[in-house]
Amino acid sequence: MQNTKTGVLLVNLGTPEAPTAPAVRAFLKQFLSDPRVVDLPRWQWLPILNGIVLRFRPKKVAKAYQSVWQEGGSPLMVISREQQQALQARLQQDVGQSVPVALGMTYGAPSMRQGLDELLEQGCDKVVLLPLFPQYSCSTSGAAFDAIASEFAGMRTFPHLRMVRDYHDNPAYIDALANSIQSHWNQHGRGQKLLMSFHGVPKRFVQEGDIYQSQCLRTGELVAARLGLSEGQWMVCFQSRFGKEEWLTPYTDETLEALPQQGVKSIDIITPAFSVDCLETLEEIAIEGKSEFLAAGGEAYHFIPCLNAEPDHIAMMSELVQKEMQNW
Template structure:
């Protein structure tokens, strides 16, 4: 028997599967655990679009030894007693969603990088009888380096299945009306409890300018989400700003830069700032450490007086109630 394809075990009754995909996380906040995770993540040519051989020399010789230590320190500042916030949050969301899915729908999650891997989870789902699969990357706005990279992992597994699942995917939900309304309500609820700052900064994960110029629709998706969200919130143009965080390397990235604005806004008279990250649905390193720890410190160090980070939707009931109809819509005809 050829080893090119996975052997197919006998399966129980045909089932429908829903697979949620998130980025991934190291298994521990240590350099030893962070380096293999970063190596897998940064070796993906969807993420870093440079010649493979040249990039691997830079990655293994320079970046991993230095960034591994720095990232481990960052992870240690947000690590919870029961593990990574991203893993815990994604698991909680999946569990909550599974409870309200129609009978016969198996709901699981996997990580693009790290564990639980897409390959292992799909194998488990196949053994449970899943022959119809809906895949949802947990990124509202599509980017080749996030949603595209996540879906690539699924297609790689499909290439090795002798009897392939039928697969559908939800590539983005950046303009979904229920998502926009729920996020707006989430922000308003936060303001009711904690008060409202002078200015709202909407910070999205950035991408290199070269990827944007090559045709990636991510910036347009982010701009659409911002336009719809601020309209729902009733904000004036002078009360908010869209920006992009997480710059890496020396090549130009799309802007304006969140990091730059956190320094500039106090100098422009903004003393109290609220910040939300609509490109993330689960709190993670980029929101908890980059924004709520380092971003807060930068803003306050340059003259800001009050900094409020508005958490992600995570596994809130209202958010789960948004995902359920979105998924049911894409399951139409399979049930």
């Protein structure tokens, strides 16, 4: 009987290779050229992308990256590498045998093909694709599936594949989020309201069938229930909108500006759609969000980090992989 070996391709969105305008431009060109992300007709969108967006946006985004860049690279890359190593060690412990874990980004490097090749070189003929997007969206998990499928399209033979589509209501994920919030409260005290800020998507995506919004709301409900919060003590909002089209509401930035006028002077904010701290959490929420809230009259603003490479987060990933490995 032929020996078989399972590997894991850990997937995240991706990151520029440097906090410079040229590196950001290259990353944004690949990211914003994906029809899963911007689904306007190519004849309409590409002139806007190349003629306007890629001319002006990279310099601004590069400056934002410079405010959070680390010695080992972007926070997303540094922490993703930590997750990769921690998950491989945890799987060795849980399964009792080596389960190689490679890192592949939907955009940028290491690419999905680089991660896939790394697993194939180690003899893996079965691959569990684990996109670290807890809530499914066509623009994240859907794009990750497209990316791996496009690599398979050029291969004479490809490995068996199983994909974790989402884990928005997974008990271990909910517990990890709730534990991180409770731990923060134990150390720093508790604000008047807990905000759960999810990355936004165009409202039209949901109207056309994307299940992202419903899964975000379900995650929020489960975390609030796990913490024993009443209706007025928490809320879900959506960040990072781009362009003029209406996105999911309420918008995080507008919420932060409005809450102090409603008597909410202290808040805690967490970003459950992000498995890794990155530009959108560290710069947009931890820095810009705090500035917006305090400028509007807020008094205390506490950002709660992503789950990153915390042990209970890694244990949850191991559980997801082991479930996919069963009866294979």
